[in-house]
Amino acid sequence: MIERARLLFAGRIEFLKSAPALHFLPDPEVPEIAFAGRSNVGKSSLLNALTGRKSIARTSVTPGRTQELNFFEVGDPTLLRLVDMPGYGFAKAPPKVVEQWRKLVRDFLRGRVVLKRALLLIDARHGIKDVDSEMMKMLDEAAVGYRVVLTKADKIKASELDQVYTETLAAARKRTAAYPEVLVTSSEKKMGIEDLRAAVLADSEI
Template sequence: MSEGQEEAIEAARKLFAGPVSFLLSAPSLKFLPDAIAPEIAFAGRSNVGKSSLLNALVGRNALARTSNTPGRTQELNFFDVGTPPVLRLVDMPGYGFAKAPKDVVKQWRFLVNDYLRGRQALKRALVLIDARHGIKEVDTDILDMLDAAAVSYRLVLTKADKIKPTELAEVASRTADAARKRPAAHPEILSTSSDTGQGIAELRAAVLSAIG
């Protein structure tokens, strides 16, 4: 690791060790907060471990709500990092929930698509992919939406501790190959685990670097 990378990781650690607080939930665009800070959005399937990863990112146990019921979060949840906020984390509604009514799925598409296309404060999206499965067909929908909206995004593997290192390397390689074929995707893949802390320091640094 270079000296510059170490400095970036330390700066990110200090930022996330400071004040982090829930701001609001927005069920529609009219409830969005004023765009006073750059935003980093987190997207992922409803059982990908998004809330757990957000909690690990900020070093809190219960900032983002975790649930045994996939697809429970159907709003844009905003969290301020720093006082005043240096940046905002946006927990987007999980997708791919099999039992959701069609109108709920439709509402998800409208909310997410409108946010991605119309939010100037949005600097980058992080799309979480379960390392045990890699990119699935249900993930391509959000990737297509991000490409169409020209929103820069990065793919982040979750639950990296649940598979063997050789398998993780293979999944990361396939995911990187897929990312290189997409116009708005960052080519480098991050592998993380909210349970062991793997990749969390690097994820924090990636979040901080995305806001410039």
């Protein structure tokens, strides 16, 4: 599976489109894997590491700037799509923007028939925050199965990482839609990227 995933992500990967509202979504033709996480969790960096590209997903110094669903096609012909969901937990956003985010994400999760799995990214330096728990609840209510992925694992000591991993795993196992495992990654050190690719491939069922 790891070798097949490596070959898949070494091939064609292209940005397809951004969707600020549901009527802009691409036709539901292939399986989709969505990436969710707090603003500044390292989602764009992880997508870049996953795809082996330097800038397939734009990184921003301003958390919360991307408030659209961004679609990337994988394979030639296209075999699956990666969906970069808008970051959440941005403190300075007006209430109207936050509500627009909630509606877009909630409606996408509940109505996207080709959505096979979500990957919920958690910053290893901070563990699960209240806004992450809210996202877990949203995924539970939408009946969307998801994996928890720790990011920036290279930024803390091994003993601290073990503790965060244990706490995150325990929290995930209490949720109805969460997989009983946690992936540990570092975009900078390429830690866990091969396992993440294999998980994406397995979840897409292609």
